Amino acid sequence: MAPDPRLPSWVHWEQRPFPDANLLLLNGGRPALVDSGFVGHAQQTADWVHAHRARGLELVVNTHWHSDHVGGNALLQAAGAGIAASTPDACAIASRDPACCAAEYLDQPVAPYTVDVPLEDGQLLRLGSADWEVVSTPGHTPGHLALWQPEERLLVVGDALSDYDVGWVNLALDGREAAATAQASIQRLAILEPRVIMPAHGPIPADPKTAFAHAARRAQRLVDDPAGAVWYGMRRIFAFALMIRDGIPVDDAEAYLCARSWLTDAARILDTSPELLATDLVDAMLRVGAALVRDRRLHATAGHTSVPPAALVQPLPRDWAAYAWVEHDVHQ
Incomplete structure (x- = not known):
């Protein structure tokens, strides 16, 4: 895939079909990968990272813990990469909560891994050669997070929204307010006015404002119905x-x-x-x-x-x- 001209040279992005999430590699002083795909394609993820990285991968940051986002964690961690995730996800993983990753609940396999770096809302995290801000965006899952790079105005949104939709919400596990929580997270991201939105599924939206407007309408429908x-x-x-x-x-x-x-x-x-x-x-x-x-x-x-x-x-x-x-x- 040819480099996207909207992205800096140190950002490598690849759109992947289901059951994987898109890949985002940030090269530089601290090479980092955002999300790692499905476990059945973990080796393909590792091979892609190897083909694009300038030096050894240091960190994998998970936007959330669903199987299509953490499937390569175990393989990459075994090769020496650390894993970073939101504090709610990190605490549950550390305690070996049976509900981790909703893997059993959703019947979606995940290889065992640990979290080395718990992340808090507003925290600055060095990824590649830039500092990124952690933005808590619960809704799709309680521990969902986004990443914001203000100088380049790059926004990694995970499953909060895409070019065509918003993430599904689990009213049974997370309460009937989960849809409103997801809606508030989308509003919080829109306020940042990013130049580029990088979703976990589908293409990079051509127009961030249009993508947010569509996401707002879709999120409202989930709240209303x-x-x-x-x-x-x-x-x-x-x-x-x-x-x-x-x-x-x-x-x-x-x-x-x-x-x-x-x-x-x-x-x-x-x-x-x-x-x-x-x-x-x-x-x-x-x-x-x-x-x-x-x-x-x-x-x-x-x-x-x-x-x-x-x-x-x-x-x-x-x-x-x-x-x-x-x-x-x-x-x-």
């Missing part, structure tokens, strides 16, 4: 499950869904049964073209890359305490 927010989250989560598994047999899809905590939580909020909701979700995704049936398997239609089945076999966070960890000497 809690049931719609639940449905939006379900469609995103189930599509991801279909992507990483090369589809799910049609005959098994509803049983798979009924076994998922996120689906039973959604059924409770929507005042229906998991069985009815599972049927409705499959029907809805087929009806709007978000899924299709091929070779008697239900597949996601959004563009994505395949995942080796063996990569999905990862220990659950409840078992991470059994793993030995290497301490890193990482300075902020």
